[in-house]
Amino acid sequence: MTDDHNPEEVVPSESAEVTTPENDASVMVWSSSSGESKLLHAMQIDExxxxxxxxxxxxxxxEELIGRxxxxxxxxxxxxxxESKGKFLPREQLARVSYTEGLSQLLIxxxxxxxxxxxDGEEGEQRQIFEAVRQHLGGDAGEEEADAWSVMQGPLLGLVITAAAGGFMVFLATEADPSKEFTGRRRGMKQLLNWLGYTIGPTWMGVIAGTIFLGIFAYMIMQLVKRPVREFLAFKTV
Incomplete structure (x- = not known):
């Protein structure tokens, strides 16, 4: 079997959690998207x-791991x-497990x-993992508001990307010339960007980028005002 077959064949969504016959452990297997590719994950939780x-x-x-x-x-x-990148955290070294559904954040x-x-995966695996930890390892359960940094991480990254991409597109629009000819690799892409920049123009390109930027910023402020709830299981004081 080759390495380039569909990950869904290895990790079907309906079998994201596999429980051993003795029901004394949970094996979680799931996939997540990373750009154009998929990353695969496996986790074992027991007492x-x-x-x-x-x-x-x-x-x-x-596939070989699940087979074994x-x-x-x-x-x-x-x-x-x-495995070379595998890790095991024994219960006595576990301090806290937290899950924030509104931010899709699970921390051990x-x-x-x-x-x-x-x-997280495509089937809410973070919630399943959190509940499996509660089932097998216990811990003192509680809830709290998510801290400001946790809330801001995602939107701040979006703001940085939007600012960089927006500035680049404004520059392209400023330099666009309908009579310009392109050669070499990616000639078609260069022509498309040149046409797009000339058609929209630097002013409207800036307006579009600014609107997206303000939308992300407003979402971040809303999240800061109404903090998502973080659930946690405490084991030891860090």
Missing amino acids: TGIAWLLNISKPKIL INENPDQATSIISA IDTDGKKHKVT
């Missing part, structure tokens, strides 16, 4: 702790953590204060 392998780019690696887990379900933790914090971010 001893949490093991995970995130951001797998080659479906074959995950299915053959030896009792060894799932050691199988996952034995160890007793050294290190934060491990867990990427």
